[in-house]
Amino acid sequence: MDDMQNKSEEYWKEKLTPKQYKVMRLSATEPPFTGEYYATFDNGVYKCAGCGETLFSSDTKYDAGCGWPSFWNAIGDGKLELKDDNSFGMHRIEVLCSKCGGHLGHLFDDGPGDKGGKRYCINSTSLNFEKK
Numbered sequence: 001m002d003d004m005q006n007k008s009e010e011y012w013k014e015k016l017t018p019k020q021y022k023v024m025r026l027s028a029t030e031p032p033f034t035g036e037y038y039a040t041f042d043n044g045v046y047k048c049a050g051c052g053e054t055l056f057s058s059d060t061k062y063d064a065g066c067g068w069p070s071f072w073n074a075i076g077d078g079k080l081e082l083k084d085d086n087s088f089g090m091h092r093i094e095v096l097c098s099k100c101g102g103h104l105g106h107l108f109d110d111g112p113g114d115k116g117g118k119r120y121c122i123n124s125t126s127l128n129f130e131k132k
């Protein structure tokens with residue numbers, strides 16, 4: 001089995017663009033309203049830019065007005081790994097791809113109330129959109 005969790009930094013530097021490497025491996029955040037997908041509402045699926053795993057569907061994407069792609073849920077169970085993140089003097093929940101460990105974004109509790117109240121705030125850089 002291809003173990004995506006134990007790839008070397010060299011592997012990722014080669015596979016990812018410098019921008020993707022910064023976000024996915026060094027947990028950087030792209031500036032708001034600059035990413036490729038924050039205003040994309042076509043039908044399709046969003047795949048992990050690191051390993052190609054399907055993570056989100058356009059069915060759960062919504063406009064949170066924050067400048068990053070926002071979803072109220074992942075496409076299935078077990079796709080995402082959540083981790084406590086206390087960087088920058090705040091407590092946030094980091095969202096990672098459970099297959100390759102790539103940083104995707106953060107999870108907040110200000111999502112749409114009728115959908116469970118979650119907002120997965122994800123960097124466009126970490127995703128590849130595949131239109132249906």
Ligand SMILES: [Zn+2]
Pocket residue numbers: 048049050051052053097098099100101102
């Ligand atoms: Zn991945």
